[in-house]
Amino acid sequence: ADGFPLNINMYYKDLGDSSLPEGPIEPASPLEEVKQEPYNLPSLYEWSTCDIGSEATCTEVYNLLTNNYVEDDENMFRFNYSKEFLRWSLHPPGYFKNWHIGVRVKATKKLVAFITGVPARIRVRDEIVNMAEINFLCVHKKLRSKRLAPVMIKEVTRRVHLENIWQAAYTAGVVLPTPIATCQYWHRSLNPKKLIDVGFSRLGARMTMSRTIKLYKLPELTITPGFRKMELHDVPAVTRLLREYLSQFVVAPDFNENEVEHLLLPTENVIDSFVVESPESHDITDFCSFYTLPSSILGNPNYSTLKAAYSYYNISTRTPLLQLMNDALIVAKQNDYDVFNALDVMHNESFLKDLKFGPGDGQLHYYLYNYRLRQALKPSELGLVLL
Ligand code: NHW
Ligand code: EN5
Structure with missing residues (x-):
């Protein structure tokens, strides 16, 4: 009535005001x-x-x-x-x-x-x-x-x-305007001696090298019956499993079969993925995957690269997630990875501590450009992993 806008916030696009609508800015x-x-x-x-x-x-x-x-x-x-x-x-x-x-x-x-x-x-x-x-x-x-x-x-x-x-x-390791979520990197030692030698991790207090090696020891073989590498004919079943699983998160990719085939079918030294095929029904009940991203070790006389696996998308419907991820650690170890990394996204919190992951010194901030969320998300509300 007096000519002033009812809500002065209409002039301020990104004050993080939770009364503003979610969506394109x-x-x-x-x-x-x-x-x-x-x-x-x-x-x-x-x-x-x-x-x-x-x-x-x-x-x-x-x-x-x-x-x-x-x-x-x-x-x-x-x-x-x-x-x-x-x-x-x-x-x-x-x-x-x-x-x-x-x-x-x-x-x-x-x-x-x-x-x-x-x-x-x-x-x-x-x-x-x-x-x-x-x-x-x-x-x-x-x-x-x-x-x-x-x-x-x-x-x-x-x-x-x-x-x-x-x-x-x-995503970025640095803080920019305005994160939709801030996630923590976690690391699971597979080759503790090398990780310590190159300065990636440190010998814990009151720990010897041999106790540390024993602490991180894993079985030689995976445990879950029916655990095997994903194959081309699994694409429809994995797509169904993944679409259903990702539907619970606030932000997640909408994958179709073509994308699952490209992004999740194993590609040597790039992406590894595994399914659990029920020995009885032959249904695909569980899935796990990790991508390969080595790091150069700067200025070390003995080692030049660290072979790291990064947790990608994991889905458990029958096999407990803890057991599924333990099998992922076992195959990563079989394939000579030095460390298995994961973010605290999706349901990862549920296995990180039990499987002897420790928090890293790095965080990963997630961003959307030109899309407002009412408030920042918890990492467990994110169903998205960027490479
Ligand atoms: S994050 C990895 C980014 N890369 C690296 O960290 C590599 C090592 N560093 C560098 O190469 C994943 C340089 O330091 C870079 C900055 C190139 C990072 N994102 O040129 P100046 C991604 O690739 C801002 C965005 O002088 P520089 C995601 C910084 O805040 N902005 O710096 C990429 C400052 O801006 P301000 C970043 O050191 C997402 C300005 O850059 C940033 O020579 C990109 C300074 O520029 C970062 N990671 O080069 C955004 N790091 O306003 C996509 C620094 O504060 C947005 N800055 O003055 C969406 C686009 C698409 C929209 C479509 C609708
Ligand atoms: C775009 N897609 O800082 C991504 N990594 O913790 C770009 N730390 O490896 C953004 N500083 O904590 C990437 N060891 C942002 C991340 C940039 C890289 C980064 C961190 C993540 C990292 C390691 C090495 C630290 C070396 C000294 C770290 C501790 C491991 C330890 C193992 C045993 C249990 C406790 C933790």
Whole structure:
């Protein structure tokens, strides 16, 4: 009546006000309004769409990331995604080649920065939202702090918008505006002597090396009857199991059979997945999976890489989750992994302590771009694992 808005919050988009509705913050724009030309880079550099299917380009990306990607807070370890992993994770069904964005030095064509998006349908409560999953943002160490990252983020955003997609999901070890959840990394030693030798873990108080080795010892063989590697003919059953399981979380991917085949069928040195096939009914009752992400060990004279497994999607309907994950640890040990890592997402809390995982010094923050949640989620409300 006096001409003032009833609710001053209508002028403040992101105050975390729990009275504001959940959903898109900015509405989609008409595609004609999306900027048609790439953002400007400093004049010595140029954009370069990276064809990861090309062996030469994949090698360039691999080398950039191997030398410049994420390190722990004490710069002792650096993620060392393999080329096979990059090809797999960047080529899901329906991927867009021009969402794999490099920056090169004009004069030499040297690749100095990178960022990627891949399409994904992510459900938030009962809305399925077309999103981009953003990953592998990397700027060469010699070009840091020159505000290149914000230009790369704007450019990937523009290219995502050109496909009429207006939301994104991403994770980072650093705090940015505004996490939808903050998760804890947990680590289960498989090769405690090496982990201690390289400084990944420490000998506990009043522990000797031999007591520590005994503490982490695992059976040679898996325990669950019917536990075996997932095969192509399991895709329909695993998809049904996964869709049903993920429906309980607030944020989770909406996987179809094509995506399950690509993302969850075992790929050597990239993704391992296992089913439990009931010896009686031959039904697929349980599932577990982990991906392979080694880290370079920086400046150690004796060891150069740490072989790490990362828990991916796990589902128990018959086999207790604890037993299923114990079998996952056993196969990881059989295959020479040094450590098995997991986040406290989904139902992982229920097995972490019992299976002798310990909390790491790293956290992982989850983000959505242009999508508001009323309040931050507990890690156990997240049904999403990004690579
Ligand atoms: S997280 C891994 C990110 N990569 C690394 O940590 C590798 C090692 N570090 C680097 O290469 C997973 C550089 O330090 C980077 C920053 C490139 C990180 N996300 O260029 P400047 C992902 O890939 C902000 C977002 O001078 P720099 C997810 C920082 O807050 N922003 O810094 C990626 C500051 O902004 P402010 C980050 O050190 C998600 C600005 O960058 C960030 O030379 C991307 C400084 O830029 C991070 N991880 O390069 C967002 N780290 O506003 C996607 C720093 O505070 C959003 N910054 O001044 C969605 C897009 C799609 C939408 C579609 C609708
Ligand atoms: C995008 N997809 O900090 C992801 N890792 O705890 C990008 N710590 O390995 C964001 N500092 O705690 C990634 N050992 C963010 C994570 C960046 C990498 C990172 C942490 C996660 C990590 C290790 C090594 C620490 C080395 C010194 C750690 C302790 C293990 C110990 C084993 C025995 C039981 C107690 C815990």
